Amino acid sequence: MERIPVTKEGYEALKKELENLKRVERPENIKAIEEARAHGDLSENAEFAAAKDRQGFIEGRISELQYKLANADIIVPDNLSKDKAVFGSKVLLENIDTGEDVEYQLVGPDESDIEKGRISVSSPLGQAIVGKKPGDELTFQVPGGKRVYELVEIL
CATH class of the missing domain: 3.10.50.30 (Transcription elongation factor, GreA/GreB, C-terminal domain)
Known part of the structure; x- marks a missing residue:
């Protein structure tokens, strides 16, 4: 398993970013997807496409942060x-x-x-x-x- 060196401050910043993505960004984006869906035809709905792209970014970043935190080697x-x-x-x-x-x-x-x-x-x-x-x-x-x-x- 790869160990990722990180300072205590860096570890805390990664945790904070992960929590923000899970508790704020993800729910806001889900709401944006629902609102865009309500506008009808999804094939030509730019708001829906943008929200789905954002969802992909958020989920990817969450996975990346979880991996880094799970493999973190905190350096003091x-x-x-x-x-x-x-x-x-x-x-x-x-x-x-x-x-x-x-x-x-x-x-x-x-x-x-x-x-x-x-x-x-x-x-x-x-x-x-x-x-x-x-x-x-x-x-x-x-x-x-x-x-x-x-x-x-x-x-």
Whole structure:
């Protein structure tokens, strides 16, 4: 069975999304399907087609979330080693070119939010950080060119 690493916050966000889909989105969409059906001929009923498409999306997302939650491996950052950067690690980086310090937490794709300092381990920067130790230099490619950082500290 595949284990899916996720932070506690990420796990809670997935649970919240699942509950919203089950308790709000699904019932609202069922009502929309019933209302569209009441308009008669379903073969040329755009509202019905849109509601059925939405139903497919909702059911697919519910299945995806249930799978992720059932296979979640909750990572607690406080329990992680500070020797090298791994999923869940919080790191302090210094941009070698500008001297600017930035702080990030390595998370999964579902949790990433650059504005909150949460970057995916599958992003170019995330891939460059994973496995590095304090003092290591990391280089990665972005659309604007190459970036070089030093991993100052694992927080």
